[in-house]
Amino acid sequence: MGSDPSRRIAVLISGRGSNLQALIDAIAEGRLDATISVVISNRADAQGLDRARGAGVDAVVIDHRAFASRALFEEAVARELRGRRVSLVCLAGFMRLLGATFLDAFPNAIVNVHPSLLPAFPGVDAQRQAWEHGAKVAGATVHLVTGELDGGPIVLQSCVPVMDDDTPDRLAARILVEEHRIYPEAVRILLDGDHEVQGRRFVKRT
Numbered sequence: 721m722g723s724d725p726s727r728r729i730a731v732l733i734s735g736r737g738s739n740l741q742a743l744i745d746a747i748a749e750g751r752l753d754a755t756i757s758v759v760i761s762n763r764a765d766a767q768g769l770d771r772a773r774g775a776g777v778d779a780v781v782i783d784h785r786a787f788a789s790r791a792l793f794e795e796a797v798a799r800e801l802r803g804r805r806v807s808l809v810c811l812a813g814f815m816r817l818l819g820a821t822f823l824d825a826f827p828n829a830i831v832n833v834h835p836s837l838l839p840a841f842p843g844v845d846a847q848r849q850a851w852e853h854g855a856k857v858a859g860a861t862v863h864l865v866t867g868e869l870d871g872g873p874i875v876l877q878s879c880v881p882v883m884d885d886d887t888p889d890r891l892a893a894r895i896l897v898e899e900h901r902i903y904p905e906a907v908r909i910l911l912d913g914d915h916e917v918q919g920r921r922f923v924k925r926t
């Protein structure tokens with residue numbers, strides 16, 4: 721286990737794991753003072769598992785299909801995380817909705833990165849949603865996770881322009897650069913703990 725228990729985090733993934741990589745890199749480069757105790761994937765074929773192992777981070781597969789209910793799956797994930805004594809759970813392309821069992825286990829300690837300027841375009845394929853809508857500005861959001869889909873208090877956001885000749889893929893690539901930039905920064909802010917949540921608003925204490 722890492723040294724400072726208050727700076728131990730877990731990352732939950734389902735696929736590519738580029739945001740996980742951004743966290744790994746930020747830690748390696750000294751921009752983020754944290755230890756990733758474990759990476760958990762609900763899919764055995766997630767590319768992010770190799771990224772974790774490549775960085776010497778424990779990587780665990782907990783396949784949701786092996787459980788009779790969402791609550792039992794969440795209980796298994798929560799048990800793994802409690803055993804590791806993590807103080808923050810970072811969702812990074814984790815494609816399962818989390819219910820009360822998990823949310824109650826980690827109150828105000830679950831964070832997610834989403835590829836839109838929330839509250840616009842929650843849910844899947846957010847970059848394509850923004851492109852199809854004809855938005856002129858798109859972006860990335862890091863937010864606390866609550867029972868409302870992509871609806872928790874916003875920690876950080878960053879915007880990018882939508883170009884006339886964009887495709888959804890080109891727009892997604894531009895947004896991803898911002899995700900990788902703001903996610904480690906938001907995790908740092910959360911671990912530093914110098915903030916409070918006032919209703920929907922996440923504000924610095926100073």
Ligand code: GRF
Binds near residue numbers: 738
């Ligand atoms: C990212 O666009 C993230 O915002 C969304 O899912 C994608 C995951 O990408 N929630 P990766 O697995 O981090 O590369």
